[in-house]
Amino acid sequence: MGYRGNEPTTRSGSRRWLRLLALVAAFVVIAAACGDSEPDDASGSGGSGGNGDGGGLLAQLQESGSITIGIANETPFGFVGEDGEPTGIAPDVATAVLAELGITDVNAEVVEFGQLIGSLLAGQYDLIAAGMYITPDRLQQILFSDPDYCTKESLAVAEGNPLGIADYRSVAADPEATMAVATGTVEVGYAEAAGVPDDQLQVFADIDGMYAALEAGEVDAVTGTAPTVDTQVAARSGIEAVEPFFPVDAQGQDLVPPCGGYGFRLENQDFRDAFNEKLDELRADGTTTELITAYEGFSTEDVAKANGLTVDDFR
């Protein structure tokens, strides 16, 4: 003998130990990856999607009375207010519509704009309320409600507009001019349709970064919806906004009007239909006009234009 104690005595101890460690590690990874999905589903707070039983989502939401919505941290369309509650045009309208459906507890998840659809499909939340434009491409991936507002596009430029930029076509006409766009936004397509070459486009992941780049002189123009540009220009110094315009292609033909709606997973048709029905009622009785025009930069014409359109106009 020669060994006493509570240690394993076999020579193959190291192998056993290694195997145990590897097993523990594998278990930790697997448990961590799968473990929490069930409680999350049960609470209905976020991960209720993606299970294929999309038909039950509306009932599930109405039963729990709570929903998680996805917003993109873009004033005034949607952001987290000082009280921690989702604020902005899209969350305001969505909250009003959801209240009609008996869903009163609205929580928000903030993700990057370009990540809104991916996270919706992953089940992080059940509704996109970010004033997202309805486009044919997006309609392939998600369902949209009818639009609740339409808007013109605008550009922010350095004070005095040294390059004389007026719209996308004037950016395309000046090979020296560079323009910032946010990834995944509808403006990327408008700029391309207007003939702006790729090397004049700088793609940013977030709204704030684009305007910081303009202030720093890294880009000559930043594009966005007129209200966003107005809000950003008002809060910053040294930049100004051009006259808002409707986007046209390189030949001057009108492009699909930019109008925003609410996004749903493809399998949640019943939820979308119920939401849309209530939204149309609120559009008709003027509630949405009231909610949306409360924010600066939105006119009754913007809402009236949307009220004359349904989601099928965007296919």
Add this chain to the structure above:
Amino acid sequence: MDGWLLEPNQYELLRQGTLVTLQILAYSFGLGVVLSLAFGVARLSERRWVRGVALVYVELARGISSIVLLFVIAVAVPILLDVGQASLILLGCVALGINMGGYGAEIVRGSIQAIPRGQSEAAIALNLSPTQRLRHVVLPQALRIILPPMGNLTIEILKGTSLVSLIGVTDIMQAARNIRQQQLFNATAADVTVLFANILVVYFVLAQVINLAFRLGERRLARRYEGAAAELPVAVEHAGAGIGG
């Protein structure tokens, strides 16, 4: 000085964000250390397939950028497997922990290899099993070499936690962005420098705390090895006595 401070309610938002950041750091650190040790030791296994598995893990974990790994685990996997998304904090920690484990495993492997062979040989002469050799002779000495780069890596992971703001977790970074939007909406305090200078201080302080913790750990270890003669654990002492007698 006054101009460099934020509103009290904004500090409250930052405080909540900091707690989330610390939570993510703690979980990913825990997972990272377990993975580091497991795969670091496995890289030196006598069995070829164990070494192979560990090598594949290390190269994948180190080679994939953290943000890609984060999106794969948090967004792509739930969509592909058609399962609900687990808690985002958890998914973020798994991604960061796997990433840390890849780097950490190499630190552990290098540290074990840096221990003179004579230590192992002496342990063999004392009739210690391979497990005991690792636990009582090699790893304790390797720990002194492991700690400094591990502290480095932990600070790296602290800064890496800001990536989770991109998948929708409200950490310090996301709290700062939320505050920024409120500022823009209220058209107040448009100076973004003040906001991010505050964030910078928070990250700096956290990094110094980690730094301090590892320094203390290093000093304790140094005292154990360079001060008075080290006491061997009971089991090892008996093993030695057994050989002698």
